[in-house]
Amino acid sequence: YFIPAHGFVLTTAPVVREGSAFTVVLDEGQRLQARLVGADDRTDLALLKVDRQQPFPFVGFARGPSRVGEWVLAIGNPFGLGGTVTAGIVSARGRDIGAGPYDDFLQVDAPVNRGNSGGPSFNLDGEVIGINTAIYSPSGGSVGIGFAVPSDLARGVIEQLRNGGRVERG
Numbered sequence: 001y002f003i004p005a006h007g008f009v010l011t012t013a014p015v016v017r018e019g020s021a022f023t024v025v026l027d028e029g030q031r032l033q034a035r036l037v038g039a040d041d042r043t044d045l046a047l048l049k050v051d052r053q054q055p056f057p058f059v060g061f062a063r064g065p066s067r068v069g070e071w072v073l074a075i076g077n078p079f080g081l082g083g084t085v086t087a088g089i090v091s092a093r094g095r096d097i098g099a100g101p102y103d104d105f106l107q108v109d110a111p112v113n114r115g116n117s118g119g120p121s122f123n124l125d126g127e128v129i130g131i132n133t134a135i136y137s138p139s140g141g142s143v144g145i146g147f148a149v150p151s152d153l154a155r156g157v158i159e160q161l162r163n164g165g166r167v168e169r170g
Contacts, residue, residue: 001075001120002050002058003128008162009048010154011118012133013039016046024050027083038165040157043149044099044133046118047161059120061151062127066090071124072108074132074146076116086111090129097134097147105147106130112146121148130154 003010009024016022022034032050039046050056066072070090078084088110096103108121112132121130130148160167 001128002056003158004058004060006055007050007052008037008158009034009050010120010131010158011046011048012044012131012149013041013046014044015118016048022048024048025082038161038167040161040167042167042169043153043157045131045149045154045157045161047158059122059126059128061155062123062125062129065150065152066093066106066123066129068093070129072110072129073122073124074108074110074112074116074119074148075122076112076119076132078113078115080115084116091145093150095147097136099134104150104153105133106150108146108148110146116146127151 024032024034034048034050037047037049068090072090074086088108090106091109092107095105095107112135116132119132120128123129128151130150132148134147136145
């Protein structure tokens with residue numbers, strides 16, 4: 001999905017990790033070439049850029065942190081079924097799932113499956129509160145627990161990727 005900076009597409013690092021060429025497919029089926037701006041494995045985020053004169057429709061980040069109990073809509077491409085929307089609530093904040101040194105995930109109970117990675121989780125104001133990144137699943141399918149990188153954490157990472165292609169940490 002596109003974020004406010006003209007032509008930038010936000011996703012997760014595993015989506016682009018093995019890629020050398022990238023194509024963004026719009027809802028109406030138009031295929032656009034994209035280039036990788038940068039990826040950050042520590043937060044599982046990646047940024048692509050599509051060059052086009054006219055602006056794209058985009059989504060914005062939430063103005064503040066999400067709250068436990070807040071309704072959430074998770075959008076993704078599970079099993080290749082693009083544009084899938086599921087609903088639930090933010091069931092926890094600050095989850096450490098053993099993914100790395102920057103574990104601070106939102107736990108959502110909106111059903112997410114394989115293929116939802118990189119998709120947005122929205123609040124009821126239409127703002128992105130998280131980037132879907134992982135599921136808890138002993139079987140490989142949804143058991144109702146998903147995890148998203150909170151937008152307040154993602155915002156700084158994305159800005160660094162956009163400005164320099166990488167994230168610098170102290």
